[in-house]
Amino acid sequence: MNYRFSDPVAGLKPSAIREILKNSGDTIPLSAGNPAPDAFPVSDVKEITAKILEEEPILALQYGVTEGYDPLIAELTKLAHEHYGVGTDNDSIIVVSGATQIMSLVSQVFLNPGDTVICEEPSFIGSLNCFRAHGARLVGVPVESDGIDVDALEETLKKESGAKFIYTIPNFQNPSGATMSFEKRKRMYALARQYGVLILEDNPYGDLRVAGDDVPAIKSLDTDGLVIYAGSFSKIIAPGIRVGFVVSPSEISAKLTVAKQTQDVHTTMLSQLLVYKWLKAGKIEDHIKKIKDIYRRKLNLMCDSMDAQLSDYLTYHRPEGGLFVWAKLNKGIDMIDYVKTASKNGVSVVPGNAFLIDSSAPCDYIRLNFSTPSDEGIVEGIKLLKETAEKMR
């Protein structure tokens, strides 16, 4: 049978990364993006889950409403306001099955095939693929060490007046690690207002700051109902529970709810009850402090190792948080060749072109992750990257 797939899905190319990393199964995984397992609040999860199934098993097992469990929404409203500084009376919150679902819901609610989405370049491949799967035309704007190039953004907005939204990861961007300065956030917001374009602000890593000061969310500036804020518990509690939340103008939230009803009806009830009771018990601030210590140690271990061993081969900006280091290989080292050779030598990193809109464009960057490997894995991985570069010389 010759299947007649939809145009956007038929047009999706097989992943170049997958091909390159196909045989990286037994390597040290500096290519992944999993949170560190020792950052999971395992004993809280055990205790709270047992309590839920003891006291409210039917609530945990029955259908729930699409918007999310009401008491959880109340806790999230408080958290969004007090902890993230986002959400006004014009906004409402819905609970989603991980922040990726927000990209999917926003795409479904806003994109007609051929519509333009403006994104940082490089940017998170998962989100780019989601927009692509909805037939979006992606237009990239370069990322600098203090976030998106706002002059280039203005030029792009002048040309792309019909663009539906700007997709940004302002904190510890994936893959660049860059954090957008407050000045740039204000400028982006003003531009969005001027050009009548929405902002989709994705903040999965915001709590993983290990140096420097927090920068207010773009959503905190949102007096005009222009910003959709994507929050996630994947890096705070754990990704396997699939819980995120979206703060957006109520008119948009209503449409996102309709779309969510057609996608998965509602988010797993036990996961929602777990997050609710965990927040309600006031666990979050201490836990974030604890995981920041873990990520600070791992980030510094990776960067110190890189400084000691790789400074002849690559350059990078030390990020102030997040999960990733984005490094530029020195002239003369072919990036694709380097990634393939490294994989054969026992360490995997992600080729930077994967994060470009046109993944066949030339790219000298690699992305390294420090949250998935053990501390020993980080040290050994960087050593293998050095040996790879030496061999190739």
Place this chain on the structure above:
Amino acid sequence: MNYRFSDPVAGLKPSAIREILKNSGDTIPLSAGNPAPDAFPVSDVKEITAKILEEEPILALQYGVTEGYDPLIAELTKLAHEHYGVGTDNDSIIVVSGATQIMSLVSQVFLNPGDTVICEEPSFIGSLNCFRAHGARLVGVPVESDGIDVDALEETLKKESGAKFIYTIPNFQNPSGATMSFEKRKRMYALARQYGVLILEDNPYGDLRVAGDDVPAIKSLDTDGLVIYAGSFSKIIAPGIRVGFVVSPSEISAKLTVAKQTQDVHTTMLSQLLVYKWLKAGKIEDHIKKIKDIYRRKLNLMCDSMDAQLSDYLTYHRPEGGLFVWAKLNKGIDMIDYVKTASKNGVSVVPGNAFLIDSSAPCDYIRLNFSTPSDEGIVEGIKLLKETAEKMR
């Protein structure tokens, strides 16, 4: 801000049912579709969940692969084959976050805006809305007491040669309660093959047969890679866990996986592990026997009460399973008026027009549900429906 929503989402009408049932909060809910809470295997869930979080907490909390947890897929492959009679070497299985996600994934993978989907009429509003949200043009084919009118289906296929798929709920259809005969299933499959159209076979209620004999799935006839089979644990274990599975030709499964990655990355790990260990422990057959007893009692209680009290006002076919009774009001009773008056009198049912493609078309049917209310609720609800009819006379 004037939000520019996508065409299909902007075109979705507010639900007529919601308006009618708005004030049905304190009524006896014959309008719902929740499984009976006493059908949930609560003690199994408690015990297995505790074991998982004790023995494999990191597996339960970390990211999983999009296709689903491998050992669960192996169990589902066995279950699909042995219990449902579906799945060949050409098929593969992916785990989804409830069967509704299958409708969403299939829509994303196959539908361009304006594409035609052929469905039974009446049919499940949730699926119809999902197809609508992807810009589908719905074409209905009447349902008879032994399932879809296959002659009308053939006429429709002749006219709609570009249709992407036929959506069917062959067992205890929602809302009609009808089960498609094996003869009709074979004819539908032959027609699909002849006209080069896929079949999306949705089987959420198949295990809830309380009378008569099982009929083989359409997917069991699938020698040509034409059938996508949607299975669900919502009515067998519980809906709050959000676990379903799709059996489809591997080429289609690969595209569904890509789409799922953009929707929610993967299904909640704890839910997947729970279903895996529950199946592995061989719990399913005894449990289905147990819930059949519950649903048989409730179905018969409702139908016997209807026979005793409502035979002057409506007619219906007693279904052999599922969750719903589809009843036609006698001439002279205005359906919308009746549903509204019943709601004021303390009992809610769903107006049948909600399940039509054009919900403004005339309709004499109401849908009653016997799984959500208690036994006393069923008896009291039917009594109130009788009083409503008497009052309106």
